[in-house]
Amino acid sequence: MIHILLACASGMSTSMVVKNMEKAARDKGIEAKIWAVPEVEVENEKDHVDVILLGPQVSFLEDEVKTMVNNKIPVAVIDMMDYGKMNGEAVLNQALELIGGGK
Amino acid sequence: MEGLEEKIFTIISNVGTAKGRYVAALNASKKGDISLANQLIKDGDKFLIEGHKIHSKLVQQEASGEGESISLLLIHAEDQFMSAETVKLLVKELIEVYGKINKLGIS
Numbered sequence: 001m002i003h004i005l006l007a008c009a010s011g012m013s014t015s016m017v018v019k020n021m022e023k024a025a026r027d028k029g030i031e032a033k034i035w036a037v038p039e040v041e042v043e044n045e046k047d048h049v050d051v052i053l054l055g056p057q058v059s060f061l062e063d064e065v066k067t068m069v070n071n072k073i074p075v076a077v078i079d080m081m082d083y084g085k086m087n088g089e090a091v092l093n094q095a096l097e098l099i100g101g102g103k
Numbered sequence: 104m105e106g107l108e109e110k111i112f113t114i115i116s117n118v119g120t121a122k123g124r125y126v127a128a129l130n131a132s133k134k135g136d137i138s139l140a141n142q143l144i145k146d147g148d149k150f151l152i153e154g155h156k157i158h159s160k161l162v163q164q165e166a167s168g169e170g171e172s173i174s175l176l177l178i179h180a181e182d183q184f185m186s187a188e189t190v191k192l193l194v195k196e197l198i199e200v201y202g203k204i205n206k207l208g209i210s
Contacts, residue, residue, distance in 0.1 A: 009186075012179050013115050016108070057119020057183050060126035080120050084113035 004095045005045055006036040006078075007065075008055030017055075017078070020088025021095075032092075042068065049073060051099045053091065056080045074098035107171045110157050114180040117154035121147040122187035129194045132201040140198045144191070151187060158184065 004021070008014040014036040025032040037045055039058045042065055046052070052065060052075045059077040066075045076098055082090040124147030132140035158181070164170050 009119075009183060010179065013112065013176060016112075016176070055119060056116045057122060059120060059123035077123075080116045083116040085109060086112050 002030065002032040002051075002095075002099065003049045004032055004034045004092075005042070005049040005052045006034070006055065007039045007042050007052065007058060007061075008036065009039065009057050011036045011038040011041070013057075014055050017083065017086055017088060017091055020086050021092045022088070024089035024092045027089075028092075030092075030096075034092075046073065051075075051095045053078050053095055053098075056083050107161075107174075108176065110161065111174075111176050111180045114154045114157050115183050117150045117157075118180070118184045118187040121150035121154065122183070122190050123147075124150065125187065125190045125194045129197055132194075132198040135201075135205045137198060137202045137205070140201075144195065144198070147187075147191065151191070154184060154187075 006014045006018060018034050018036045021034050022032070025034065039054075039061055042052065046069050050073065052069065052073055054062060054065065054075070054077045056077060062075060062077055069075060076094065078091055079094065081087075082094070124143045128140040128143035128147065131137075131143060161171070161177075
């Protein structure tokens, strides 16, 4: 089971990307728990995740979050175009690449 | 609604990226690189303008009576927009201040 955490300003828009990612995961037959939180919640969730993806609207937090997780978990900003198109499959692929093909 | 959602997401991702550039500009000016800071502001503006174009189209549609329904998501996009604009305003002021501080050689 892969745990993918998405974070954005309020968790609202990103939760819609989560829906599309879950669908993409189902289509690929990948077992994944994907959820979205406001950026202030990352600290509380960081211990149970395999990868953290940030919405482009909080891209400036990338370094801060990397420091928060001591670089032990991959952290990246979701591609702007994929986010704009709510492309769940592309974002899922980005997450899978970051954790090196999944666990 | 699906087309509208995509427009809203494009606003969010553009103005959000703009905000990211503005915050990066602030960091650059803090480190003394004022010309990089100014470049990052310009970069950010390109994204802000993209977001603005889509937003103003939605506003114009509404004004002409062809508006789509207002959703929480749209309000959220406007919130992100406003936040990016506010950050830009403050960062531009701070770049000037950091520029002066850097010249004085105090930190």
